[in-house]
Amino acid sequence: MKHAEAKEIAKAFIANNPVAVFSKSYCPFCTKAKRLLTELNVNFKAMELDVIENGSEIHAAVKEISEQNTVPCIYIGGKRVGGNDDLQHKHRTGELQKALRGTDGALLHAEL
Numbered sequence: 001m002k003h004a005e006a007k008e009i010a011k012a013f014i015a016n017n018p019v020a021v022f023s024k025s026y027c028p029f030c031t032k033a034k035r036l037l038t039e040l041n042v043n044f045k046a047m048e049l050d051v052i053e054n055g056s057e058i059h060a061a062v063k064e065i066s067e068q069n070t071v072p073c074i075y076i077g078g079k080r081v082g083g084n085d086d087l088q089h090k091h092r093t094g095e096l097q098k099a100l101r102g103t104d105g106a107l108l109h110a111e112l
């Protein structure tokens, strides 16, 4: 797969999902991040880069787009939140809840 094509796939995933998580299925930080989002009833989509076809090419594109070398790499409303530590921190400060409420389609239920 060409790099440009991988970049388009990564960009489309961010644009088309209110909460987009680039993940790896074996990554404990990804598990923690996905667990928190699930607990908060968040409508998120995870792309498991170690499982899907062309995952390593797409991960290379994600690194370039996000300037972040690790997974999870989380986007809310097209904006990069960061990794699991950033997500957990934003949850503690209330910033996460604010970002989710401000993003159309991020919440499965109105209450948070």
Ligand SMILES: N[C@@H](CCC(=O)N[C@@H](CS)C(=O)NCC(=O)O)C(=O)O
Residues within 6 Å of the ligand: 024, 026, 027, 028, 029, 069, 070, 071, 072, 082, 083, 084, 085, 086
């Ligand atoms: N502080 C980061 C740690 C994330 C991390 O170290 N992830 C590992 C996988 S468990 C990683 O991305 N390693 C590089 C790679 O898989 O390319 C966070 O909280 O998200």
